[in-house]
């Protein structure tokens with residue numbers, strides 16, 4: 001009985017503690033929560049209406065959205081780590097991996113989105129020139145130094161994201177419209193911050209494999225979510241130091257199966273890669289195998305697009321309107 005009382009007192013205070021770091025779990029196990037606490041937790045950020053269009057532009061049957069998160073050294077630096085070996089693995093992304101990725105995209109004239117922590121671009125400003133060269137690609141925000149946003153109080157997360165947006169705008173010459181959270185997670189403040197900064201779409205969450213609108217505390221935000229998934233990411237599957245290593249050709253097969261179902265359903269295929277990971281020789285083969293498979297299987301039925309172009313298309317088709325400023329309800 002005493003435990004029940006503790007739950008009632010502590011859970012709401014955690015949920016209201018907007019400026020506090022987020023623990024991975026609350027101190028109170030879920031079986032001691034009230035239904036109100038359960039609802040408040042799941043409704044903080046939730047999937048709203050589906051934005052799946054009837055068809056894609058020009059009657060295409062499936063959308064293919066490729067993204068490359070150019071993290072490079074920031075995945076090491078964010079922890080304050082100075083390991084020279086680890087930093088060199090990241091440097092590979094800018095020095096070699098990105099060029100290989102761009103060659104594959106150029107050969108096939110495919111557009112893609114590059115989500116870049118701004119520190120990564122400060123270290124390698126030549127990446128911006130290379131990515132901009134074809135005129136097909138888009139830049140998106142991916143944190144300042146790939147910070148662990150879920151561990152940060154509101155003021156620090158907000159300051160870093162504001163700076164990242166300004167830096168990326170300065171270094172690329174264009175203001176990004178899309179956000180991807182470092183490590184694909186939100187703090188209790190992330191959605192409010194990206195709304196305040198004027199982002200139009202988001203691509204870090206996983207409640208669907210079709211586009212949807214994000215809700216905040218049950219209210220429409222007008223922000224388009226282009227959902228991701230760990231099985232559609234090169235990082236966990238091809239890390240030879242991890243416990244889940246798969247051969248790149250096996251990973252390509254997983255991606256082909258994901259594409260085949262998306263094609264059959266007429267939906268969307270979103271794939272996340274990293275130049276410092278996919279850019280290695282045996283792995284760029286996996287990307288080439290996938291793209292060859294898509295060409296043979298679906299040919300002209302495929303709409304390749306940046307995330308930004310896809311977000312605006314589904315926004316128009318669903319008559320979603322503009323992103324809704326916080327504190328104002330959707331008309």
Ligand SMILES: [Zn+2]
Pocket residue numbers: 069071142146182183
């Ligand atoms: Zn990343």
